[in-house]
Amino acid sequence: MDKKIINFEQVSKIYSGSISAIENISFSIDRGELVFLAGHSGAGKSTILKLIAGIETASSGNVIVNGFDLSTTKLNHRTFIRQHIGFIFQDHKILYDRNVFDNVRLSLDIMEYPEDIIKERVLSALQSVGLEDKIKSTPESLSGGEQQRLCIARAVVHQPKILLADEPTANLDRDNALKILELFKIFHKAGVTIIISAHDESILNDYGRRIISLSHGQLKG
Amino acid sequence: MITKLFTTHTRSFIAASSKLIKSPTEHIINILTVSIIIAILSSIFVITKSSAVWEKNNLSFPQILIYLNQDAKQNDVSKLEATINHFNQKIIKNYQFVSKEQGLSELQNDPQLKSITSDVLASSTNPLPDILVVNTNSSSTKLLDQLTKRISSLPMVDNVQIDTSYASKIDDLINFVKKIATFLQIVFVIMFVLVLYNMIRLQMLLCKDEINVSRLIGASDSFIMRPLAYYAVLQVTLACVIAYVLVNLFINFVNGLFNQLNSLFGNSFLLSNLSRIELIEMLCILIIFTIFAVFLAVRWVFKNSYAQ
Numbered sequence: 072m073d074k075k076i077i078n079f080e081q082v083s084k085i086y087s088g089s090i091s092a093i094e095n096i097s098f099s100i101d102r103g104e105l106v107f108l109a110g111h112s113g114a115g116k117s118t119i120l121k122l123i124a125g126i127e128t129a130s131s132g133n134v135i136v137n138g139f140d141l142s143t144t145k146l147n148h149r150t151f152i153r154q155h156i157g158f159i160f161q162d163h164k165i166l167y168d169r170n171v172f173d174n175v176r177l178s179l180d181i182m183e184y185p186e187d188i189i190k191e192r193v194l195s196a197l198q199s200v201g202l203e204d205k206i207k208s209t210p211e212s213l214s215g216g217e218q219q220r221l222c223i224a225r226a227v228v229h230q231p232k233i234l235l236a237d238e239p240t241a242n243l244d245r246d247n248a249l250k251i252l253e254l255f256k257i258f259h260k261a262g263v264t265i266i267i268s269a270h271d272e273s274i275l276n277d278y279g280r281r282i283i284s285l286s287h288g289q290l291k292g
Numbered sequence: 293m294i295t296k297l298f299t300t301h302t303r304s305f306i307a308a309s310s311k312l313i314k315s316p317t318e319h320i321i322n323i324l325t326v327s328i329i330i331a332i333l334s335s336i337f338v339i340t341k342s343s344a345v346w347e348k349n350n351l352s353f354p355q356i357l358i359y360l361n362q363d364a365k366q367n368d369v370s371k372l373e374a375t376i377n378h379f380n381q382k383i384i385k386n387y388q389f390v391s392k393e394q395g396l397s398e399l400q401n402d403p404q405l406k407s408i409t410s411d412v413l414a415s416s417t418n419p420l421p422d423i424l425v426v427n428t429n430s431s432s433t434k435l436l437d438q439l440t441k442r443i444s445s446l447p448m449v450d451n452v453q454i455d456t457s458y459a460s461k462i463d464d465l466i467n468f469v470k471k472i473a474t475f476l477q478i479v480f481v482i483m484f485v486l487v488l489y490n491m492i493r494l495q496m497l498l499c500k501d502e503i504n505v506s507r508l509i510g511a512s513d514s515f516i517m518r519p520l521a522y523y524a525v526l527q528v529t530l531a532c533v534i535a536y537v538l539v540n541l542f543i544n545f546v547n548g549l550f551n552q553l554n555s556l557f558g559n560s561f562l563l564s565n566l567s568r569i570e571l572i573e574m575l576c577i578l579i580i581f582t583i584f585a586v587f588l589a590v591r592w593v594f595k596n597s598y599a600q
Contacts, residue, residue, distance in 0.1 A: 124508075150511070151512070154510035164504075164508065166501060166505060177505070177506065177509065185295075186299070
């Protein structure tokens, strides 16, 4: 098995209107590694995460995830690859018309798991983020930190190989931010490859992990 | 594999039914609109079907008179009968052989014709030919011409008579009515697909967040499409039941009017009811169009709005 789970080769992404998000970026991430993507707003962190998840496609270069070159992979296959990735979105993307349990089960519904496994895994995921007593709560009734934990539970419930977190601590106070980062450490110990983007590098420096720094769409240093 | 497939379909079905049950008033206008379109489609079908039955029972199709040669023997008549029997049974209703002796006897016994045919009756030899009277079951001039040509080519056939201009007029009229009915059915099927297409498109816009999030976390097109297909199929099924009631009410009303007209003009035109088998067949065809409409709507919305 290849040691590298993610490999960027001279990747550029230009959005419509000739807006360049990232330019000629190359890096690789090993299986089971925990990496931080750091940089100011608009540096290209979210674009990199979206390219890994196959939500966006590279304008040039190759994005290889778990052996699949996403630049040449068809949409249907990219959707399938996404089922093996957990994504924590910057804007949460919580569904407010359903309770906590139903929000978390969505990933397993998509992967067509049987009902008994869904119940077991959702409960386990909610326990891991400390939301086991909020199963029937509506998302509106949760605090900012709890909503973020709900997103983490939804992202890990299908036991992905890669976990991508886009600014998971952005709207949280320092205490809550540290609690969330502790959760990621637990998942990392379980062997999951984790990439976390953040603009506040002061929190990240305490963790002693690799930091990929970005500035204006290019790698720094 | 089969259990997994069953589970996914059951989940989609439950999701679609609960959507309908939770807010029936939101969907009633859609269902009524679709049921009216289906009722019109079914009415056209019922009218076409009843007209075909009436046409078969009441319209007199052309008769072919085959005059045999004077020298024709029983063997020639048998050959002719075999040819007719061999021909398409849909065109030939029945036939009757009238021998020259039978013809003469009929002439002798008809007091009105006696005076006109006195020369024939006075003759020592019977001058009448053997005749085969063929009653047809079709007004298609093409088929009737084929049959006439085939019979004319047989040995011992002296003359073949048929009034094709009358048949041609009936044929043209029936074809015109059939074309109008087919055109209207096509128009209403297109309307049906467009209404469902728009209904699904709006439903997708209402569930935009759910679909968007599902797509982002790896939902396939079929995962998104399945509950929408069940949602549309359920609505079409309900609309079909309403349309069935509407069509039967329409038939009862129209048949009441026809009964009065029939007693006045001595005719027997009545619309036949839509049978349950026909209803099921119609539902199956409409479900195929429904899934097609859902597929088009999902493809269009994905192409134009949602994230990859």
